[in-house]
Amino acid sequence: MIELKRLTKQYGKAGTLTTALSELNLSIEKGEIFGVIGHSGAGKSTLIRCINLLERPTSGEVWVNGVNLTGLGNKQLQGERRKIGMIFQHFNLLSSATVFDNIAFPLRLIKTPKSEIERKVSELLALVGLEAHRNKFPSQLSGGQKQRVGIARALASDPEVLLCDEATSALDPQTTDSILRLLLDINQHFNLTIVLITHEMHVIQSICDRVAVIHQGGIVEQGPVTEVFLKPKHEVTREFIRNETDSGEALRLAIHAPHTESSRAAKITFLGSKTYESTLSQTVRETGVAFAILQGTISTIKHTPYGQLIVRFEGDKPAIDLTIQKLQEQGLDVEVMD
Incomplete structure (x- = not known):
C-alpha cells in the first residue's frame, strides 16, 4: 500500500x-x-x-x-x-x-x-x-x-x-x-x-x-x-517503554531487593489468553519453589491482553532452573535478571 x-x-x-x-x-x-x-x-x-x-x-x-x-x-x-x-x-x-x-x-x-x-x-x-x-x-x-x-x-x-x-x-x-x-x-x-x-x-x-x-x-x-x-531490541525503544511502564524502577527494585544465593529475579511476560491463566502458581507448586512479586501489570496492546511480572524465585538452584524451563515450555517469555 x-x-x-x-x-x-x-x-x-x-x-x-x-x-x-x-x-x-x-x-x-x-x-x-x-x-x-x-x-x-x-x-x-x-x-x-x-x-x-x-x-x-x-x-x-x-x-x-x-x-x-x-x-x-x-x-x-x-x-x-x-x-x-x-x-x-x-x-x-x-x-x-x-x-x-x-x-x-x-x-x-x-x-x-x-x-x-x-x-x-x-x-x-x-x-x-x-x-x-x-x-x-x-x-x-x-x-x-x-x-x-x-x-x-x-x-x-x-x-x-x-x-x-x-x-x-x-x-x-x-x-x-x-x-x-x-x-x-x-x-x-x-x-x-x-x-x-x-x-x-x-x-x-x-x-x-x-x-x-x-x-x-x-x-x-x-x-x-x-x-x-x-x-x-534498541535502546531508544526500551527508553520509550520504560517511560510508559516504569519498568526501569521495577528493575532497580528487583536488583536491590534483599536476596540470597538461592534466589533469582526474573521478568515473566504473559500474552493473550495466558494473561489470565494460573500458569505461574501451578508451576511453582510442582517444582517446590517459592516466589515474591516485586512488580506487576496487566494491560492491553490494541485488543490483545498482556501481563508482566517481575518476581524473585527462592529455592534450590536446580528447582529454580526447572521452574523457568517449565514456564518457557508453556509459552511464557522469561527473562532472568541477573
Whole structure:
C-alpha cells in the first residue's frame, strides 16, 4: 500500500546540509494502523509529510497504492493527493468558517454539487459525533471537537490513506483516548490505512498493529506492536517503554531487593489468553519453589491482553532452573535478571 524506498530528505545548502531522513525504507500494508514513534527531531514529521509530498524528498521514492508519487507532475500529484487525507496536531481549521464549511472545504475545491456536499458533510458530522455543532465556529469548540472536525474534513474526499501528524499530542488524556477510539472505528469501518506518528507509546499501544521506531533520521526497529513493546531490541525503544511502564524502577527494585544465593529475579511476560491463566502458581507448586512479586501489570496492546511480572524465585538452584524451563515450555517469555 505504502512503500518508501531509500528515502532521504536534506535541508539547507551545500556545505551546511542537515539530514532529516537518511536512506529510509518502510512498507505499510493496506488497512493497517501503522505507528511511527520517535523523539522530537528524530525525523518523524518529515517522514509523514514526505508520504503525501508536502515535503519533497531529496532522493528516494514514495509509492502509494502502486503509484510512484515522486515521479508525477504537479497536476497528477494533486489527483493522487486527494486519496490521502491528513490531520494535524494543531487542527489547521479555518477560523472564519463554520464546522460545516470546514468539512465542506475540500469538496468545494473540486466543485462537488451542493446537494452532494450537504449529504456528505451530514454523514461525516454524524460519524464524528458533531451533528449539534455544525453551525459553530472553531473558537466555540473544545480541542477534541476541533480534532473531530479535522478528521471529518480529512475523510471528505474518501481517501484511501489517513496520515495523522501528532494528532493527539495537544489533547488531554481522556480526549486522546476518545480520538484514538474514533480512529480505530474509522479504520475498521472503511478499511482505511492509517499512518500515525507520535512520541507517546500509549498511543501506539492503544490502536496500532505495527510500529516503527525512528531515531536520527532512520528506522532502528520495527514490527508488530506486541513484539516491539514486549521484546524491544534498541535502546531508544526500551527508553520509550520504560517511560510508559516504569519498568526501569521495577528493575532497580528487583536488583536491590534483599536476596540470597538461592534466589533469582526474573521478568515473566504473559500474552493473550495466558494473561489470565494460573500458569505461574501451578508451576511453582510442582517444582517446590517459592516466589515474591516485586512488580506487576496487566494491560492491553490494541485488543490483545498482556501481563508482566517481575518476581524473585527462592529455592534450590536446580528447582529454580526447572521452574523457568517449565514456564518457557508453556509459552511464557522469561527473562532472568541477573
